[in-house]
Amino acid sequence: MVFRNELSEYKVNNLYLELATLISKHTKLDLTSIVNLMRIPPSLDFGDVSFPCFTLSKTLKKAPNLIAEELAEVIKAEFLEKVLAVNGYLNFYFDKKHFVKCALVDISKKDFGKNNHGANKKVIVEMSSPNIAKSFGIGHLRSTIIGESLARIYEFNGYKSIKINYLGDWGTQFGKLLLAFELYGDEKKLLADPINHLQDVYVKLNQNLTEELEVRAKQNFKLMEEGDKKTLATWKKFKEKSIEEFMEIYDLLGVSFDEISGESTQNKKSLEIINKLKDKKIAKQSEGALIIDFEDDLGVGILQKSDGTTIYLSRDISAAIERKEKYDFEEMIYEVGSEQELHFKQVFKALKLMGYKWADNLKHITHGLYLGKDGKKLSTRGGSSVKMRDIWAEVESKVLAELKKRDSAIDSRLKLITRSAVLYGDLKNFRNTSVIFDAKSITSMEGDTGPYLLYSYARSKSILRKLKFKTQKIGEVVPEMEEYSLIVKLGQFPYIVLTAKLRDDPSQVANYVMSLSQEFNSFYTKCKVQGSDKEDFRASLVYLYAETLKKALNLIGIDTIEEM
RNA sequence: GAGCCUGUAGCCUAGCCUGGAUAAGGCGACAGCCUUCUAAGCUGUAGAUCGGGGGUUCGAAUCCCUCCAGGCUCACCA
Numbered sequence: 001m002v003f004r005n006e007l008s009e010y011k012v013n014n015l016y017l018e019l020a021t022l023i024s025k026h027t028k029l030d031l032t033s034i035v036n037l038m039r040i041p042p043s044l045d046f047g048d049v050s051f052p053c054f055t056l057s058k059t060l061k062k063a064p065n066l067i068a069e070e071l072a073e074v075i076k077a078e079f080l081e082k083v084l085a086v087n088g089y090l091n092f093y094f095d096k097k098h099f100v101k102c103a104l105v106d107i108s109k110k111d112f113g114k115n116n117h118g119a120n121k122k123v124i125v126e127m128s129s130p131n132i133a134k135s136f137g138i139g140h141l142r143s144t145i146i147g148e149s150l151a152r153i154y155e156f157n158g159y160k161s162i163k164i165n166y167l168g169d170w171g172t173q174f175g176k177l178l179l180a181f182e183l184y185g186d187e188k189k190l191l192a193d194p195i196n197h198l199q200d201v202y203v204k205l206n207q208n209l210t211e212e213l214e215v216r217a218k219q220n221f222k223l224m225e226e227g228d229k230k231t232l233a234t235w236k237k238f239k240e241k242s243i244e245e246f247m248e249i250y251d252l253l254g255v256s257f258d259e260i261s262g263e264s265t266q267n268k269k270s271l272e273i274i275n276k277l278k279d280k281k282i283a284k285q286s287e288g289a290l291i292i293d294f295e296d297d298l299g300v301g302i303l304q305k306s307d308g309t310t311i312y313l314s315r316d317i318s319a320a321i322e323r324k325e326k327y328d329f330e331e332m333i334y335e336v337g338s339e340q341e342l343h344f345k346q347v348f349k350a351l352k353l354m355g356y357k358w359a360d361n362l363k364h365i366t367h368g369l370y371l372g373k374d375g376k377k378l379s380t381r382g383g384s385s386v387k388m389r390d391i392w393a394e395v396e397s398k399v400l401a402e403l404k405k406r407d408s409a410i411d412s413r414l415k416l417i418t419r420s421a422v423l424y425g426d427l428k429n430f431r432n433t434s435v436i437f438d439a440k441s442i443t444s445m446e447g448d449t450g451p452y453l454l455y456s457y458a459r460s461k462s463i464l465r466k467l468k469f470k471t472q473k474i475g476e477v478v479p480e481m482e483e484y485s486l487i488v489k490l491g492q493f494p495y496i497v498l499t500a501k502l503r504d505d506p507s508q509v510a511n512y513v514m515s516l517s518q519e520f521n522s523f524y525t526k527c528k529v530q531g532s533d534k535e536d537f538r539a540s541l542v543y544l545y546a547e548t549l550k551k552a553l554n555l556i557g558i559d560t561i562e563e564m
Numbered sequence: 565g566a567g568c569c570u571g572u573a574g575c576c577u578a579g580c581c582u583g584g585a586u587a588a589g590g591c592g593a594c595a596g597c598c599u600u601c602u603a604a605g606c607u608g609u610a611g612a613u614c615g616g617g618g619g620u621u622c623g624a625a626u627c628c629c630u631c632c633a634g635g636c637u638c639a640c641c642a
Contacts, residue, residue: 311642
């Protein structure tokens with residue numbers, strides 16, 4: 001199924017629209033309904049486009065197969081090879097020579113796949129946002145790479161994207177952490193292995209937690225909010241060490257940010273917002289805390305705890321307002337796990353209550369969690385958490401082994417292949433489903449994996465190198481089946497780009513890139529390029545495949561390599 | 565208890581929004597393909613009550629209802 005309504009303009013060279021117009025002439029249906037009814041058949045055996053006649057049968061009071069047969073007789077055009085009536089469907093077969101020519105003109109365009117859907121609007125993507133003083137776990141992998149991919153997809157759709165990493169660097173837990181370090185910390189260990197050490201002392205405190213210690217932890221956070229210099233200096237050190245480690249991970253993943261911010265930036269501003277909410281009588285006191293009662297099914301949101309310290313609801317409200325002032329964005333996306341759905345509904349509703357109309361343009365893009373083999377949530381405390389570093393190392397050793405098998409030099413490919421495995425392994429999943437974490441599938445190098453994609457790309461480039469390919473020469477060609485289906489697949493790229501944006505779903509691109517590569521690999525084994533009497537045409541096709549695959553892979557954050 | 569999400573071959577997933585022909589891909593299993601552009605590849609075979617039941621429809625994996633199972637969330641963590 002390739003085009004619907006607004007999507008109808010994104011297809012190969014108007015052929016589909018021409019066909020729709022033609023059908024419209026013979027059926028008296030308007031163009032829109034026809035385009036909506038038209039289908040890409042499940043297999044090319046059924047033609048390039050099909051048109052079901054079942055709805056027509058009602059108005060015409062005739063059996064669908066009869067209608068189809070009658071229409072098949074009269075609908076004729078130069079660009080159609082044949083029209084067949086099968087089971088109540090009209091199956092249209094394009095003239096292959098003509099189709100290839102039209103399609104390749106489009107696919108050859110430099111900005112093939114791009115569109116201007118976003119009209120240069122500014123979109124903010126809040127993404128990654130790990131908690132400091134904790135190792136970067138697999139839980140944050142999804143937010144990080146889905147966010148990165150969405151930013152790229154939005155750019156490709158004509159938006160200007162701004163990526164913000166909004167660190168979890170503020171809140172009661174850091175009062176706890178400071179206490180833990182005070183009690184069990186060791187400066188030397190902190191310098192040697194900061195995050196692990198902080199995690200150790202944090203866990204130790206949780207194991208030995210008493211009511212008295214809990215009170216002290218809360219007091220520590222209160223000191224932070226009040227701006228106590230000594231407390232903040234220690235906190236700042238923890239934060240810097242954490243960021244250092246995070247940046248190494250981001251470098252491996254190929255992810256970057258336009259701004260690294262954090263909840264701590266909202267310390268003062270959130271208090272102003274709280275006062276505003278009080279003045280407007282949106283907030284009220286309840287059980288010692290300051291809350292917003294959202295009344296409907298959003299329940300109650302806490303703005304300020306009974307000890308006077310702030311909470312993330314108030315900080316997220318003020319952060320949104322600050323960003324609007326700073327960037328004047330048109331849209332903002334929060335790429336955060338689905339467990340925070342209620343929270344973001346409350347944030348958006350609160351902004352709405354404050355009278356900010358732009359709150360309608362905020363979106364929480366959710367994703368499912370990684371679960372353990374038992375289907376349960378992975379947790380740091382339960383010891384089932386998976387560190388990004390460990391996963392990377394595991395995948396990397398697998399890649400290394402493969403590279404050595406081929407007796408190749410070890411270079412930047414090691415990192416890029418590992419990255420492709422990690423990114424593709426995650427992004428191929430629809431973001432909303434929870435994924436059972438399975439090291440086996442993410443470390444696999446065969447089949448539905450990142451390395452498969454890079455391998456396919458490398459083989460295409462190898463052909464072009466051997467032929468010293470310079471410019472495209474297409475000419476008049478009657479394509480083989482493998483050539484034809486590869487071209488059809490290439491032609492779908494613009495539609496995929498738009499769909500991925502409209503659905504905020506990188507897996508659309510990931511799935512496309514896989515089926516595209518599969519088409520190419522079939523073509524590769526069946527159609528020899530070098531020395532063939534179609535060498536020019538096939539080489540051009542290989543070139544267009546390489547170009548398109550590269551663009552598409554880039555949308556999911558994967559960099560290509562020339563050799564493998 | 566309430567809200568949201570999910571359930572598709574032994575396993576992991578796509579398709580669901582926008583109903584349409586033979587439910588697609590990968591892993592695993594089995595059988596083939598390297599004197600020709602990289603075998604991290606290709607071709608084929610076996611394997612599916614699309615969680616169960618009901619409804620709407622010419623037509624349901626897809627829409628509606630209901631039940632079952634799992635996940636997440638629901639007042640001072642983020």
